[in-house]
Amino acid sequence: MLISLIVPCYNEEAALPHLYKAICEVRDGYKDTDKKFEFIFVNDGSRDKTADVIRELASSDEDVRYVFFSRNFGKEAAMYAGMEAAKGDYIAIMDADMQDPPSLIPDMIKPLDSDECDIVAARRVTRKGEPKIRSFFARMFYKLINKMCDVEIADGARDFRLMRRPVVDAILSMGERQRFSKGIFAWVGFRTKWVEHENVERVAGETKWSFWKLLKYAVDGIVAFTIAPLRVATYTGMALALGAFGYMLYYFIRAIIGKIWSTNAGYPSLLCFILFIGGLVLMALGLIGEYIGRIYVETKARPIYIKSEDNLKQDT
Ligand code: UDP
Ligand code: MG
Numbered sequence: 001m002l003i004s005l006i007v008p009c010y011n012e013e014a015a016l017p018h019l020y021k022a023i024c025e026v027r028d029g030y031k032d033t034d035k036k037f038e039f040i041f042v043n044d045g046s047r048d049k050t051a052d053v054i055r056e057l058a059s060s061d062e063d064v065r066y067v068f069f070s071r072n073f074g075k076e077a078a079m080y081a082g083m084e085a086a087k088g089d090y091i092a093i094m095d096a097d098m099q100d101p102p103s104l105i106p107d108m109i110k111p112l113d114s115d116e117c118d119i120v121a122a123r124r125v126t127r128k129g130e131p132k133i134r135s136f137f138a139r140m141f142y143k144l145i146n147k148m149c150d151v152e153i154a155d156g157a158r159d160f161r162l163m164r165r166p167v168v169d170a171i172l173s174m175g176e177r178q179r180f181s182k183g184i185f186a187w188v189g190f191r192t193k194w195v196e197h198e199n200v201e202r203v204a205g206e207t208k209w210s211f212w213k214l215l216k217y218a219v220d221g222i223v224a225f226t227i228a229p230l231r232v233a234t235y236t237g238m239a240l241a242l243g244a245f246g247y248m249l250y251y252f253i254r255a256i257i258g259k260i261w262s263t264n265a266g267y268p269s270l271l272c273f274i275l276f277i278g279g280l281v282l283m284a285l286g287l288i289g290e291y292i293g294r295i296y297v298e299t300k301a302r303p304i305y306i307k308s309e310d311n312l313k314q315d316t
Helices: 016-028 050-060 075-085 102-113 132-148 165-172 181-187 211-225 228-256 267-300
Strands: 002-009 036-043 064-069 090-093 119-124 157-164 192-197 307-310
Touching (some): 002 075, 036 075, 075 165, 102 119, 132 211, 211 267
Antiparallel strands (some): 064 307, 119 157
């Protein structure tokens, strides 16, 4: 039985040696069993010496596979490439920075062995060490997306998970270009077991997420998994039209019974209404634009990533 560990790496030269040591310890724990490991490092266009570090690991360890991208395509693309390359019966995805503790892997293998579930996913129960404001917005995001989407996306769920082959095949069959893995993982279903752990701070290097990147990620996630915002625009439009109709009726009746009065004090309120409705219309247009933009990108059907180098075995 083969177990594939996929590690997306972007500028992780400092963290990789730590991670490699830790996953080797995991592998050593299974030395006398039928479990073999392969480590798949996906270098997502790093600008530091990550490529050299990976090549060196591969030259001394034949379980190390790698795929290099021609530029930075993002973690989603890196995970996809890793899953495509993985040959294992069990497949795990983990960060390079040790925020996904490799020591959890044996605990994740057990439930799969005993056929308790098909996916074991890690979830952090605390957000210790993270900026307060970031945790706050993260919580809001999960509340919002779960209200709007049919699939349940767990708060604190990481991309760290161990999956059976059929799960990975299902994920790979979803060929969308704008990938939102947290949603995709939830969407494919299967029996999932959660293991919980404390938040761990990265061992070396820096996080690649800025506030704006996270905001964009949040919008991408919502737009990718629900069309509820479009419906909100429809309903708001309906409510406004209904209100306007009622207003019109009211004045019509007043005019008929001769109770209408002439005034020119309506200017500020008119301006407010026009601006308000103009704003709503623009917002709805922008919203529609978000979806059309995504249709545009998907119809171009560009590959999810471009490979510049690998050492994958072609035989199997
Ligand atoms: N990563 C990647 N491509 C990117 C950004 C990140 O492959 O464009 C990898 C990164 O090397 C790490 C993982 O994704 O292994 C998570 O990144 P990071 O630690 O920066 O995110 P955080 O843990 O802060 O959410
Ligand atoms: Mg990290």
